[in-house]
Amino acid sequence: MLEYVARLDRRWIFLMMLLAVAIPILFQLRFPETPTPLAKAVFDAVENLPPGSKVLLAFDYDPASEGELGPMATAFVLHCAKKGHKMYFIALWPVGPQMIDDQIRKVIKTDFPNLVYGEDYVNLGFKPGNEGVIKVIVTDLRQLYTTDDKGVNIDKIPMMQGIRSVQDFDLVINVSAGYPGTKEWVQYAATPYGIPVVGGCTGVQAPLLYPYIPDQLPGLLGAIKGAAEYEKLVVDRYDLADVGRYLEGLRRMGPQLVAHMLMIFLIIAGNVIYFAQRRQERYRP
Amino acid sequence: MKRTVPLIITAAGGFTLIVAFFIPATESWGEVAAIWFDILAAIAFILGGGNLVRNHLKKISDQTAGWAYSVITLAAFFITLTVGLFKVGARPMEQQEYYGQRFASLSLEDFPLEFSVEGTIPPKKSGRRLPDSVHGQLVADAAAGTISFRGWMEPNQLDDLKNYKHLLEWQATVETLYDKAQPPEPLRGKAFYHAGHRALAFAGRMSEFEYHTLRELAGTPEWLAAVDALYEATNQTAEIECPADALPERFDAAAISPDLSYDEELQRLRFTGPMPLGLRDRMVRRFFPVATPLSPAAEQVLVNLLKQAGPLSEAQIEALSKAAAAGWTFDQLIAEVNRAGEPVQVPKTAREMLAEKQAGATVIEPMKTVGEKRTLNNLQQKFLREFDSSEMTVDDLVEGLRRMGPLSARQVAALRAFLAKQPTAAERNKELGFALLRAGPLTEEQRDLMFGDYRKQIRWRRYVGRLFAAAHVVKFPWSGEYRAVGTPFWWLYEYAFKPLTATMFAMLAFYVASAAFRAFRAKNLEAVLLLGTAFIILLGRTFAGVYLTSWLPESLSFLRIEELTIRIMQWFNTAGNRAIMIGIALGIASTSLKVLLAVDRSYLGTGGD
Known part of the structure; x- marks a missing residue:
């Protein structure tokens, strides 16, 4: 499972980014x-x-x-x-x-x-x-x-x-x-x-x-x-x-927020996988 | 020599800029050097284009990997270059086309008339030349104490000369010269000489009388040939095919212009001479009366007509009423005409001010009041409020108002200008029709009622446009803007360049996301610091940062993410960047000196190529 996620096809990431940008635009998400x-x-x-x-x-x-x-x-x-x-x-x-x-x-x-x-x-x-x-x-x-x-x-x-x-x-x-x-x-x-x-x-x-x-x-x-x-x-x-x-700038902040959150999630996910793999390698006989 | 010349140019240019920066007296040297730099920068575009062509042609010739992309690059390059450089499809610029005028070639030297007045051209302290607009036309004869002008002076030339030196005596002399350097009375406002275009021009159709008057002004062969050519050019007839059903109701060619005619048998619309823009616009609107405010009774009539043509909901009636109320009112028109009847402040001529000065006036006011107050009387106002454009033309309205009381020329102009800005009844009905459609559906018959006249107006406008184009001779086909809306260059920019470049930039988000997942690892302390900073900045640049730490009390507000973002940018980023920038600046200074002193010649290449 870990291997699969680590080698995740980058097209899935592209899709996630597409949704992260598209959803706030479609739903007109706005933040103060x-x-x-x-x-x-x-x-x-x-x-x-x-x-x-x-x-x-x-x-x-x-x-x-x-x-x-x-x-x-x-x-x-x-x-x-x-x-x-x-x-x-x-x-x-x-x-x-x-x-x-x-x-x-x-x-x-x-x-x-x-x-x-x-x-x-x-x-x-x-x-x-x-x-x-x-x-x-x-x-x-x-x-x-x-x-x-x-x-x-x-x-x-x-x-x-x-x-x-x-x-x-x-x-x-x-x-x-x-x-x-x-x-x-x-x-x-x-x-x-x-x-x-x-x-x-x-x-x-x-x-x-x-x-x-x-x-x-x-x-x-x-x-x-x-x-x-x-x-x-x-x-x-x-x-x-x-x-x-x-208010175009304000409107474009919606996709930016979700995209930034996705980036943080991806970095954290990447690091979790990285440390998990290192741990596995350390305990591998 | 091949290497020495560039070295000398570099050194001279570089040291000039350094000297100009530190010594204010040599500031202009720096400007000159910088202008040469700008010229070279423009030439670099050509070199860049040449280099692009050479590299891609080589790639195609060698059929290296991806050569097909080179074909596309070159095709795009040449297409863009061609449509941009040759201004393909670009309309000539309006102010360069002198619509309503025809030209005949005549050089300034061949223009036979010169006008002189007593006076001298005052020297300009800054050493500036006379305005470019009078270049070669204005000369001074110091011995005779006169200044002469060749050609007929135009208002913009008068303004330029008056602005050349703000000296009352000079400006008065220029005004006298302007009055003298005009065509004889029957030709004023019709005959022009455009020295910059080396052309004798005539506005409208030249009559026999005007032709002979012009010929009698001089007898040189060049002048006579130009006048003959102009007479012929202004008497050419343009015609277009125009079906009788495209003509507006009550169409009367003579009411527009004696040069306009319609051949009913051949169904052709003809116009003799060049057509001015004003006449074109008048032709478009003349037979489509201006929309006058809808009275409640007229509105009710319209509602009844609509109801006869189909169902009409309450919401639609309300929408119609609201839209009808949005138009202009008679009160606005009366206020406009009365405003135009107020006395106005106009600038005095230089001659008037000079006369005051010579009479001993100590304070000279630059403005004077002209006209007397005139307001519409009750009778005129009543007549105006009864104006119905379907029964009365604007000319009839003006005539009627004049009969009932005094009406100044400015008031007439204001009235005409006000009405010319208002929509025609056909245009108003179209807007009302759209308002009805927004509130509910309309039957075919109802649509015809609301949009029928507008369709006719649009159709007529198209024919007028065609006739206008046929009657016009393009003078400067390349004067248009290459990137004007609708040109091929605009299409390429709007529908190829713009989306492609925007797409390229937008794709960064996808690649950065992928890279963040795969490569952004907390492998060591530096990476952990970088990660932490990235998190704070990413959160701090959105509302998420504010939301996540808004619970922190005021005493700990410095820990809020948006505050941390500011601190990171202001302290750590600024300090780091300043250090880098100072280091770079010192490096640039030492490297530049090496280049300027020809110690470092690496920028000249190895000499092998």
Whole structure:
């Protein structure tokens, strides 16, 4: 029996993981979320700015990590739109513009049709060069961004008046799935020029960004849990708790809880089998 | 030489960035170096693509294991590259297409008209050039003390020039030049010169009179040829097949435009000249009246009609009433028109402000109030409330309001804009129909009653769209967005790239679970510590952690799993990561110096390839 379990076909484990993810989704399992100080710091960074502040939203992720980062990007755009900030979108990842388009469609065009492109929000699109782009635009944005994503001359965009570099923004929000991402924004924008940066990142990145907290990075949302905490703060503040599409992070925490429990169970089970086998080997004649 | 050049580039680039970082005066050097880096990064995409093709072609050629995957990779690569690069299926960008205008090629040098005013171009402290939009068109003659503009100045050029220097004298000169650099009166708003596109343009159909007026402006062969070409282009007739039953009721081509006609015998819809977007939209809605608020009596009539066509439940009647109440009201319209009748603040022209300044004014207000307060009188309001779009057009409504009292142009515009934003009766009925369907079933006859007009409107809109496309000559076919919704690139991204990459990432959960079961063993103390930490973090990242230790009293709250998670991340993780990062940074500094000083040349390769 022990041998059978030890050599369990991995497809059974895959099936268990499938069920662990599928059941909470099908049954709409939701659990309460208590925001941590880091999520509160991110919320405060956006909330404490006066309406009309200039916020640069750098969406450096792709469809692969959309499941983990999409909800927090949605919450960031929602928060900025509710607060009445001017939103400037850019991307250092080639498919970043599609992520920006998704959020614009999902939040701005759906719930804020009165916001005008070029006056309230603008998509500056993707630029290759990774941290090299940040290095240039922190001192002169127009060296690299002469047009927006649609090819409109930047000088013709009303909300670009008075923006000479990233230093003219009141806040940089970065949603990052890797390199280039929050780390580069901290290293090349926040640290040398004192530009306030807050971010959201994938779970595997979060431990690498903790060393920058709190001086260089006041707040950080780690993975879907961070998104759920931030979502809660935003929907509570703006009374949106009944708008389902703004609770996506909270919804995705259901499968995460069950999947984490399964992982713990599998680790314990694996170790029980391991010790049982060792015991058998020790007493084997 | 082959190795020396890269070494010099590396050293120069690296040291420039270091110097620029520490010496603020040399900051711009760093920018230049970083821009070159960005250009090289963009070129790296090309090199990467070339490398991908070479490697996979070799794999296919050698028929090594998995070569079929290489075929798929290359096919996907070339298909994506082709549809993205050549913008296959992408519609031209709206603002680049100048809908409603036709172009004739004419270079700036061949544009024969130049307009001059007295004045000079003020120097800009930052050394910036004149705006790009007037490049080559604006020149100064220092000896004569004049500035000249070649071409007809457009409003955006005026704005750019005024923003070039915020000096009242300069802005007033630009305004004078703008007034001068316009086509003669009969052609204003119709004839344009787009210097950036090297094109003489004309909006709408050019009449004989306009043609001769344009020709008389100059006699150069290039000018005459361009005017001739433009006349011919604006008088071309586009036609589409359109069955008579697709025409809206009471269709009258002349009511839309004298350039529109319908051939009943051949069942063809014709339009002469380019069609502007406004005309297209007017054509779509002109014969489908705007939905006016449903009075209780009109609502009852509709309910009776529905009941005659089939059964109608109480819930459906209630849903209908609720949906009907959601539309606009006459009070909103009256408020809108009255708001437009208020005096408005508009910016003064630079010439006005300059005149004030020269007259000795010490404080110059940049805004002025125009217009006088006008509100709809009782008679007008009553007339407006009786507006029934099925019996009266918006033009008739405006005419009637004018007869009953004063009505400013802004009020008329506000009224038209308000009504243009409202759904047509067909669209309103469709919404009511959906509301009824949500509350219960409808018979075929009831559906026809609620959706019949909308079907006709959609059908008509399709024909109008076809005619619009036929009447338009695409000017910049590649100006569209390659990733616009509906393009092949969008399809590839949305239905291949996105699900595939998301699937790859999601599969990690399955493999991690399998690995956790097989490999995560408490074999020694380090492994036990790792396991313990993993448990705490896994629990702490979910509600389970909160739930399991919520019973702990406040004095022991630091032992709660979510608190432990934070402590582990903030203390142990941060300390460990900082140590690693500082070590890496020191390593990078020493390695970089070795590379910049050409001590370490390993990045150049062995020289064998």
